Amino acid sequence: MTAIGEIEYTDVRELRGPLVVIGGVAGVGWDEFVRIDCDVGESGERRHGLVLEVNRDLAVVQVLEDTSGMDPERVRVSFAGAPLRVPVGPGWLGRVCNGRGEPVDGGPPVFGPTSAAVGGSPINPVRREPPGDPVLTGVGVVDALTTLVRGQKLPVFSAAGLPHLELATQIAAQSTVRGEPFSVVFAGMGLTHADATFIRDALEERSAAGELVLLLNTADDPVIERILAPRLALTVAEYLAYEEGRHALVVMTDMTAYAEALREVSAARGEVPARRAYPGYLYSDLASLYERCGRIRGRPGSVTVLPVLTMPANDITHPVPDLTGYITEGQIVLWHEAHAQGVYPPVDALSSLSRLMRKGAGPGRTRADHLDVAAQLLAALARARQVRELADLVGRSALSATDTRYLDLADRFLHHFMAQRMDEARPLDEALERAWQVLLTLPRSQLAMLPTELIDAHHSPEAKEQDG
Missing domain, CATH: 2.40.30.20 (Elongation Factor Tu (Ef-tu); domain 3)
Structure with missing residues (x-):
């Protein structure tokens, strides 16, 4: 009426x-x-x-x-x-809806104590708290080397054929904030029906526990839903964080499908296209989503955003990853070479970065040796990559004994430290101990970034004899 x-x-x-x-x-x-x-x-x-x-x-x-x-x-x-306004509140938890927020789980419509505008509003800079403390994903290589921080926006850069959906789903299924109230809002855009079913099955346990909001837009749904779904997810997460006091993780996949929907609507409006036919306002539109994360002074909750995007032709200069990189605070990059070797998750540690890692890791937050171990391991991997390039030119037999140890370190990093089952939630302590085992592949003289007392505490007698 x-x-x-x-x-x-x-x-x-x-x-x-x-x-x-x-x-x-x-x-x-x-x-x-x-x-x-x-x-x-x-x-x-x-x-x-x-x-x-x-x-x-x-x-x-x-x-x-x-x-x-x-x-x-x-x-x-x-x-x-x-x-447009939608009801918000804890009634969203445990529900599965489409990109417009209409239930697809057979339940009644979602109700809430109040409603909020889907467009949202920016956080007052005066009241914005800097991100701090970690969100532990249970994925060892992410937690140890590119720690996700509460209130951060950290994208996953992937390409066709790589398991980005599996990684996003695993992170959504097992992330924690160590005992504090926590919720996950998962927005899937442009999914196949098989992918949508996979997500529902993989996240069933978290949904049954009342910790998950699931918004699924399939490829045959109206294109406008793809534009609405991430905004709806953020609106729901903002209420859970700032009114309910929860730490909310918003996983949005695939942002390239979102950008393509934006391009389609822009073309229908007859707008003048910009780079690769995307609208000229793509940067500001993406920023209007990513910048809705954060912490507010005086409020206990936080909104953390993990957007996932696929790079067409694995081109990191494509407008979607390019502009996303300008807005966000680092990136987790997936790697074809590791995937070809059967390693999951195939994260390229040297291309990945969490610019806010020091805000959420280290003494009093994770472990006292966390930042030192991460820095030393990344430095060793960089040297190992140089040695591998040299070995391709002169052969492994022409390398020095130390250079050979670096090649061993790179192999052990892939198969002992990074490799993990898709259903395995690896504790951070275990991930760091594995990092130590990888580092001790090297002679003690090559661990110059680690304090002596830490090396003494972890160096085995066998390793000491080998170094001597």
């Missing part, structure tokens, strides 16, 4: 893809929520939309359910006078 005093418009000028152009409008604002009745009479279908653009008396509306089957002569449009 239309509210009393609400004006209905019937002057539909054009239906174009997911867009409706309506004429004769007045007093309509950008991002306003729209109700669209597709037939005359009580049995008519109702759809919904958002105002994308207003130009004089014309309004361009993107329809959330798409425009298929709509007859311009039998459409009535009314504007709500406010942005």
Whole structure:
């Protein structure tokens, strides 16, 4: 039913893809929520939309359910006078919904004690707290070398054929904040039905525990859902964090599918394309999502964002990873070479970086030796990569004994430290002890970045004899 005093418009000028152009409008604002009745009479279908653009008396509306089957002569449009809002609260936990927030788990609609605008609002810089303390993912190479920090935005850069979905799902399934209230909001965009089923099955235990919100948009769903899903996920997470006091991890995959949906809508609007036909506002649009993470002074919760994106043709200069890198605080890069050797997760440690790692790791947060071990291991891996390039030129037999030990370290790093089962939650202490075992492949003289007392505590008598 239309509210009393609400004006209905019937002057539909054009239906174009997911867009409706309506004429004769007045007093309509950008991002306003729209109700669209597709037939005359009580049995008519109702759809919904958002105002994308207003130009004089014309309004361009993107329809959330798409425009298929709509007859311009039998459409009535009314504007709500406010942005799209959704109910928020703990009622989302344990639910599985589509990209519009409609349940697909057979349960009732999601209700909450209040509602919030899906567009969100930026955190007041004066009240923003710097990120601090870790989110432990249970993935050893991530926790030890690229620690995820509460309030951080840390993307995963992947490519076709690499197990980024498996890694994202594993992180969502087993992440913890060591005893504090914790929730995961998982937004999947442009998924195949097989992928959607895999995600539901892999996260079933966390969902049953009431710690998970699952929003799944499949490739055959309306393209507008792909744009709405991450915003809805962040809106739900913000309430859980800042009102319920939880630490919320938002996993968004695949942001390349999101950007392609944005490009499709931009083309339907007839906008002038920018690099690779993406809209010129792609940077600001991605920033409007990524910057919604953080911590607020005086509030116990936090929102941490882990966006996952695939790089077309493994091109890190592609607009989506390129712009994402400017906005976020590091990256976890997946590596074809490790994947070809059957190693999971195939993380390229030397290309990966968590710029806020020192805020969330070290004494009082993880372990006193964490940062030293991570720095020494990365330095050793860099040297091992140089030695491998040299070995390709002159042969392994021409290498010095120390250089040969570096090659052994690289192999042991892949198969002893990094390799992990997809269902294994590896404690940080175990990951660091494995890192020590890898480092002790080298002579003591090569561990110059580690304090002497740490080396003495971990150096075995056998290793001492070998070094001597």
